[in-house]
Amino acid sequence: MKNPSIKCDVTSCKHNMDSEHYCTLDCIQVGTHEKNPSVPECTDCLSFTKKSCCG
Numbered sequence: 001m002k003n004p005s006i007k008c009d010v011t012s013c014k015h016n017m018d019s020e021h022y023c024t025l026d027c028i029q030v031g032t033h034e035k036n037p038s039v040p041e042c043t044d045c046l047s048f049t050k051k052s053c054c055g
């Protein structure tokens with residue numbers, strides 16, 4: 001079931017509802033790989049889990 005509060009286009013994540021581009025988790029963890037994040041590209045969804053090939 002989609003979480004209407006979390007839109008996400010990362011369809012290779014197993015938590016993504018591809019058809020509607022929403023996350024299905026109740027809560028996600030967002031982090032950064034930069035010392036001083038300044039643009040959106042500096043942030044990461046740490047709840048990402050790669051979709052496996054066969055479900």
Ligand code: SF4
Pocket residue numbers: 006007008009010013014015016017022023024025028045046047048049
């Ligand atoms: S866990 Fe993160 S990357 Fe995966 S669908 Fe949810 S918001 Fe997107």
